[in-house]
Amino acid sequence: MNQNRNTAFSNDQSVGKTVRIVVDKLLVRIQSGEYPPDSRLPSERALAAELGVSRNTVREALDVLESRDMVRRRQGSGSFVTFESYRTEAPLPGSVGERTSPLDHLIVRSIIEPEMIRLAVMNMTPRDLEELAQVVAQIEAVRTDLNEFIRCEEAFYRSIAHATRNPLLEACYDLTIEVCRQSFRTALMRKHLTPDRIQSYQVRFNSLFNAIATRDVEAAVEITKLHLIEEQRLFLHDT
Structure with missing residues (x-):
């Protein structure tokens, strides 16, 4: 692989900031x-x-990716992924995932999640609540399957982000989730997510859902903050 063609393009000042964000998300x-x-x-x-x-x-973002031989645009057919090396888990040098440390990630979550929960409680519709209840039921059905638990957890927070009715906040949190996938939190969860801890998280998600369903903003925010504190303790325990 030609490393020079594929490094630090998310820092490319020839494109706008929003374009670089979209490039990072697609990457x-x-x-x-x-x-x-x-x-x-x-x-x-x-x-x-x-x-x-x-x-x-x-x-414009797709143009950047095509210029780095990551995708190929076919007239009338769309854009196709072309780079086999992107099967690897290691973040591409220069990408937002490569530049984000576990502590960076936790700091961003501690800023975004409490206010995201607050907005969601205020704006969530009955249909949103019904869909969220289905996700909680899926979470509660998990016993030992770590991958399924993480998938359900992502779905829960994506539903919360969508319920804020703020597309920019939803897009920002979507990027947070996708950066999280790039191994560091997954590795931490694989080490610590025992069946007992899964059960503990299930209780917390259920409590959070109940607070949201009853429009108890402060309780929902407090539960979210406590969850983040526990994740910070897990991280600090491993550093």
Whole structure:
């Protein structure tokens, strides 16, 4: 692999900040395997709607990825992942995932999650609550499957982010989740997520859902803060 072609492009000052954010988000998805080699990316329209940006921004981000031989644009067919090396778990040098430490990640979560929960409690619709209840039921059904637990946890927080009705906040938190996939938190969870701890987390998610369902903003925020404190303790225990 030609390292020089693929390093530090997220710092490229020739493109705008929003474009660089979209590039990073797509990179993380490719690297995590969500968009595997030879797969077709969602359409520009779909990506723009999902990420809360314009189609021109998505188009510019795809141009950057194509210039680094990561995707290939086919007229009338879409954009396809071309780089096999993105199967690896190691973040690409220069990407937001590579630049983000576990402590960086926890700091961002401690800033975003409490206010995200606050907004979600105020804006959540009955349909949102019903969908969130289904995710909680999936969480409660997990016994020892770590991958399933992490998938359900991501779904829970994605639902919360969507319920804020703030597309920029939702996009920011989506990036937080995708950076989290790049191994450091997953490795931590694999070490500490015993069946007993899974059960403890299930109780916490259930309590958080009940606080949200009853519109108890302060209780929901407090539960979220306590969860983050526990994750910080796990991290500090390992450093």
